Amino acid sequence: MKTDLVILGLIENNVQSGYDIMKQLKKLTVKNANIKFGSIYHALKKSTDNGWIKKTGSTRDGGNPEKHIYKITPEGKKYLKKASKKYFSDKDVFFDADLTLMVLDELDAESIEERIQIVKDKLAMIKGTDTLYLSYIEHHLKAELAWLKAI
Helix, strand or coil: CCHHHHHHHHHHCCCCCHHHHHHHHHHHHCCCCCCCHHHHHHHHHHHHHCCCEEEEEEECCCCCCCEEEEEECHHHHHHHHHHHHHHHHCCCCCCCCHHHHHCCCCCCHHHHHHHHHHHHHHHHHHCCCCCHHHHHHHHHHHHHHHHHHHC
């Protein structure tokens, strides 16, 4: 996942702090994205250093840590548009398991059954949600499930 692109997109859509980004990611992905807080803050620093976002202030709720508020810059909007377009025009399509499958001659039945259950659980978790991202994930998971059942 291109964490910097996700963060720029969320900031462009008015999600303003690292903490808010994490909450929004969990909501939008139904906790399906594997992004750690550290990755978000690293991407925020990288995006700030590159001039794609800028700090516009900070807030503090009670005894909680200070939250820095970010806004996307015109350069960030240009980068987001260019990088998103490049991603969708890339001729290579790989999913996480692809490289692992290149070095396996076969999968044992237990591993297949475990993965089938994981995929079924994820499908149940996102059932009834209505976002472009989750629609993509649902189609991908259904294809993976059909493939697993066919091996």
